[in-house]
Amino acid sequence: MTRSPGTPLPPPKARRRLREAASLTQAQLADRMGVTRATVRTWESGRTTPRGRRREAYAELLKTLAEEEPAAAEPEAQAESGAQPAPVPVVVAVRTGPGSPAEAADSLVLPAKALSAEEWREGEPEREPTPDPKAEPKPVALTPAQAFDALYEFGTPALVRQTYLLTGRRELARESVERAFQTAWENWPEVARDRDPVGWVRAVAYEYALSPWQRFRPRNRHPEPPPADPGDRTLLNTLIRLPPRHRRTLLLYDGVGLDLPETAAETEASTPATANRLLNARRAMADRLPELADPEVLHRRLAEVASNERLRAAKPPTVRVGSERRARFWTRAAIAFTAALIGTTALALRTAPTHYEPPVSPGETVRGVPPKVAPGALSDEELELRQKLRDQMQDGPERLTPRLE
Structure with a gap:
């Protein structure tokens, strides 16, 4: 199931570049949009995108910033005139031979191929047995499912290995990547137009793998078998002991090969904070394993x-x-919850009173009215006297008659 895209937005990296070119901070942009600074960070990292009127306002603001920037004026004019956009590097191709997915599976870095946005939306370029270097690639109309399968087969091997280094758990790494691609399929129109679709999926997989809720799952409470090689086991244990943010920064910079601004955007942090995390992570790794002080050696060992x-x-x-x-399940759950809420509301309206009934006031003591007298229970003395009077004769010679003397 896919969702229709809204107002088109520039890629996350272009959003950040336009803001920095206009000398605007994230806090200033957040004030102009009426959101928080954290929301702007998620927009620029590509984790979330605005919707509705806020998306239109954000697109209009970015368009204004692009018009003010000389470097962005030409691409904007081409987009308005309907010209073919310039090729951009995205990871899409599934090739055989050198650079194939089987070869990329043994590395942490995904190779890239320069394709235009239109080519990526319609499909990968057609490959002839003996291609002409001067001939332009012709796009093949692929269905969304075929394009998704190509991206999945190409990016999954490296992403699973990266997530394994991030968590130290094989099953969690596989599940995180699969869940990330499921989310990508739900948002496929947006992912298909992204300049770095693998980076979009990678950010979602890392967030799922490093979620604090993973520690409460019974499956993750028990340790998994460590690597067989002692050196690999020591390296993995040292990497897992790093804080999650430092571990993710080190993996993106020294493992995947992103530059510092891209790493900062993906981890939703400023560039100075990302640099400090990277230095602290390298220092911690070098203290435990001095031979990994060289970044090139660290990159090779991680791979x-x-x-x-x-x-x-x-x-x-x-x-x-x-x-x-999963989309159908949550849709049905939302429908069932809505139906239950409507039924509860209807039942409350059906059984509720239709007119106002004033409450009964509490009783009050009325003064001036004597209390009602009523015979009470006789005491033991009174009962004995009553029995005695009943036993004696009321008349006869035995009864004395009083007389005057």
């Missing part, structure tokens, strides 16, 4: 540890079916 694990993932149709099943 080796991830490649030594045999991590599997479900097939693309299974992920798509699971996403659609």
